[in-house]
Amino acid sequence: MSAQLDVATRGTRSSARVPLRARLRSAGVWITAAIVILITVIATLLMTTDDETEAPLHYDSTARDGTKAMVETLRAHGVDVTTTEDFKEARSAAAQPDTTMLVPTNADAMSAGDVDGVESALATHGDRLVLIDPGPAIAEFTDRITVNDNLSPLTSPDPESQPDCALPSARTAGAVTTGETEYAETKKGTDGITACYPLTGPGVDEIDGAEVAPGSARGQLITDADGHVPLTVIGNAEWVTNEHIDEEGNASLVLSQLSETAHLVVYYPTFDDSEEPPPSTIDFVPDWFLAGVLWLAPTVLVLLLVIGRRFGPLAIERLPVIVPAVETVHGRAALSARSHDRAGALHTLRTAALLRIAKRLSLGRETGASQIIARIAEVTGRDPGTLHHIFVSATVHTDAELTDLVHQLTQIESEIP
Amino acid sequence: MTARLFLLTLVGLVPVMLVPGWPTALIVAGVIIAAAVVDFFLVPRAHGLSLQRTPGPMVRLGDDTHSTLSLINDSTRRMRVDVRDAWPPSAGAVRTRSRHVLDPGAEKQVRIELHPRRRGALTADLVTVRSSSVIGLIARQKSIEVPAAIRVLPPFVSRRELPSKTQKLRELEGRSAVMIRGMGTEFDSLRDYVDGDDVRSIDWRASARAQDLVVKTWRPEKDRRVIIVVDSSRFAARRCGEGTVFDAALEASLLLTALATGAGDRVDVIVADARVRAVASSRQAHDPVHDLSVALAPVDPELYDANWETIASAVLQTSRQQALVVLVTEFDEATIADDILPILPTLTSHHRVVIAGVEDPSLQELTQSRGDADAIFTAAAAEEEQLRQASLRTRLRGLGISSVQALPEQLPGALADLYIRLKVAGGL
Helix, strand or coil, X not given: CCHHHHHHHHCCEEECCCCHHHHHHHHHHHHHHHHHHHHHHHHHHHHHCCCCCCCCCCCCCCCCCCCHHHHHHHHHCCCEEEEXXXXXXXXXXXXXXXXXXXXXXXXXXXXXXXXXXXXXHHHXXXXXXXXXXXXXXXXXXXXXXXXXXXXXXXXXXXXXXXXCCCCHHHHHHCCEECCCCEEEECCCCCCCEEEECCCCCCCCHHHCCCCCCCCCCEECEEEECCCCCCEEEECCHHHHCCCCCCCCCHHHHHHHHHCCCCEEEEECCCCCCCCCCXXXXXXXXXXXXXXXXXXXXXXXXXXXXXXXCCCCCCCCCCCCCCECCHHHHHHHHHHHHHCCCHHHHHHHHHHHHHHHHHHHCCCCCCCCHHHHHHHHHHHHCCCHHHHHHHHHHCCCCCHHHHHHHHHHHHHHHHHCC | CCHHHHHHHHHCHHHHHHCCCHHHHHHHHHHHHHHHHHHHHHCCCHHHEEEEEEECCCEEXXXXXXXXXEEEECCCCCEEEEEEECCCXXXXXXXXXXXXXXCCCCEEEEEEEECCCCCEEEECCCEEEEEECCCCCCEEXXXXXXXXXXXXXXXXHHHHHHHHHHHHHHHHXXXXXXXXXXXXXXXXXXXXXXXXXXXXXXXXXXXXXXXXXXXXXXXXXXXXXXXXXXECCHHHHEEECCXXXXXXXXXXXXXXXXXXXXXXXXXXXXXXXXXXXXXXXXXXXXXXXXXXXHHHCCCCCCCCCCCXXXXXXXXXXXXXXXXXXXXXXXXXHHHHHHHHHHHHHHHHHHCEEEEEEECCHHHXXXXXXXXXXXXXXXXXXXXXXXHHHHHXXXXXXXXXXXXXXXXXXXXXXXXXXXXXXXXXXXXX
C-alpha cells in the first residue's frame, strides 16, 4: 500500500519523534526548577557554614559572654590564632616554638593525662599556658598557685582594681574591672610568681586565712615564670568577654598577655557525653528485623512511584455550553418576593388561570373576564359574587392572604372539567 | 518504573534481613539501581513506533461505533509496548489499554469500541505508549498526538413520526384537490361538474368541447422551497428537558426535511448565530436527511447573539423563488422586537415566514408550584414568562406570521403538522 493511499484510508500517520527544540522547550520548566533548587541549596549551605555557638567564653560566640571579639582583635593585630575544640589538634598546634596556649574555660573538663600532655608539649619549646578562671582545677596544672576562695561573704571589693605590681603589661593597662575570685601562691614567697590586681576595699584585708598564708602574693592576675611551664592565670573571666572587654584597661591587659608570642592556640575543652544512654526499646529489637523495616522505606518509595505514574495525561473533553434558563425566572421571582409585589403576582396568576379556563370552556379569545366568571359559576355551581371576589376584586396585604387566595384559584380551576 | 522493579526491591529484603547492616543494604541498593540503569538504556524508544488512527463509521447518537489504532514498528528492535488509546469521556471508549509485542516491521491493529454519549465531532485525545525491555524494570513512556475524530449525528428520534405524517400529508392532498386556483397550487386535471362545485372553477372552453360541464381541479404545487433557519445563538444553548433547545431544533428540522423532501419540495437548512455556521441543501442529495445530519453534527450553540441581518441575507441568497421560511428560535420579546421585526418585511415580501420555538418543560412545572409565598411568587414569574410568549405569538399572528411552540419532544411533530396544514391549503 502506498503511503498516500494508506493515509487516505486509515488516517494520518504519527510518530513520537519530537524536534530537539520542542523537547528543550518542554524541559525548560524542569531545567529552571533544578537551577533554582541548586542555587537555594548552595546559598543555604554558604549561609550556615558559620557555625554559631552560644557556649560561654567560646571563641566563635558573638553572645555577650563569648570571646569572638578578643580572638578577632588578636588576629587583626597579626597574631596567628588557632582555635579548636579537639584535644589532639590543640596539642599538636601547641608543639611549636613561640606559642601561647589559652584555655578559656572548662579547665576541669581536662583529665590529668590531658594536662600532662599539654604541659609536656608546651615545655619542649618553652611555650606559655594561659588559663582563664580555672577555679579549683588549677591544682591539675600546678601546685604553686591556688585559688584563694576563703573570701568572707561580707566583703565588698572596689569595682575597679589597681595593678599594684611590677608587671609591665599590667602597669600599662592600669585599672581593670573587679571580679569575684583571687588566686595566690601556695607557699609564701615562692620565686617567679608575680600577682597583680589584688582585691581591695572594705572587709578584704581580713581574707588571708587558713589555706593561704597571710602576706602571700595574691591577685586576680598571677603569673608563674619558674614553674614546669610558664603559666598565667587570668582570674576574672569578664575581662575577655565581648560584653566587658572594652571597659577600663581590660582589653589592654588581656591582649598584651596573649600577644606576647607570634602564635596563639585557643583550646576550648568540652565535656565528652560519653555516658551510656539508658537502653531504649529499640535495643531489644533484633538487627535483622530493624534492617527489614528500614529496607521497606525504599520499597514503599518504589511502589509509590510505580503506582503513581500516570498512563498519559487526562483526556480532555470540550463540552458545549449549556445555559440554565430557568434561573432567570427564579431570579425574577426572588426580586418580586423581596419587593413584596403581591398585587403583580396575583394579577399574573389570575390572568393565566382565566385564560386557561376560557380555553377549556371553549370561549373565544376576546371573551371578557365577567363572561368567563359567569360561565365558571354555571359549570361549578359557585356563587358568582365569590368568584368575582376571587378572580377580580380581592386585594391581598400579606403573604398569607396571597397564598390563601391563590390556593382558592387553583381549587376552582381544578373543578372545571 | 514498573511492578517488576518493585518486586525486585521486595526481593532485596531477603539479603538485607539475612545479613543486617549498612554494607549489605548499600550493595543491594547498588545492584538494583545498576540493574534499573542498564534496563533504562535497553528499552527501545517509542520513536520507532508509527501510529495511525482510523475512525469508524458515522453513527447516530445512541448507536455504537469503533476506531482502529494501527501500530507499526519501524525500528529494528522488538518492541514490547503498553498502549493507551485516549478518547474524551463522552466518546464512551471501553478497554482503552492494551499490551503488544511487535517484531521489527510488524504491524498490529487495535480496535476500540466507542459508545458515544454526545452528538458532535468527538476528537480523539493522545495515544500514550509505554515501552519496556525484556527485563522490564523500567518503562519509558510517551504521549503522541494521532489526529482522528468520530462524527456522531443527531439521534433523529422523531423519525418514528415520519410515516404517520407522510400518510397524513398524502391523505389530505388526495382528499382536498383544491378547487380554487391560488398561490402554491398547480393545475391537476379536468373532471365532470358535480353539484356543489364552485361555478368559478368551470372550464368553459373544455365544457364547450365536451358538451358537458367540466371543472378544473388544482392540487398543491410540487417543487416548492422550504428554508429552515436554526438559531444557534445563546438562546439555543438553554437547557430544556433532557437536552438543549438546539437539540430539539435539530430534531424538528430533520423531521421537516424528511417530510418535505418526501413530498417533493426542496429544503435548505441554515444554522446561524452571529455568522452562518452550517448550510445544507436537499438539492442533488441522495439522502437529504443524512446529508443534513452530517452537516449539522459538529455545530454546537455559542454564547453569541444572533445577527438577524446576516441571517436574512443568507435566506435571500438561498432562494429568490417564493419559499416557506421557518425560523426556529426563541420567543424572546426583546430579540423579536429589536432584531427580527426589522428584517421581517424583506423576508415576507418574498417568502412566507413561520416562527417555531421550544417550550421549556420546567417553566410549565414551575407554574404548578404552590405552597408558601415564595413558591407562589415563582409560579407567578413563570406564568408571566408564558403569558409574555403567548402575547408575542398573538401579535405575530396579527402580522400574518404563523408560529408554533411546543415541548422539545413535541416540536418536530407540531412543526410537521404546521407544514402539512400550509401545504394542503396551498399556502406555500
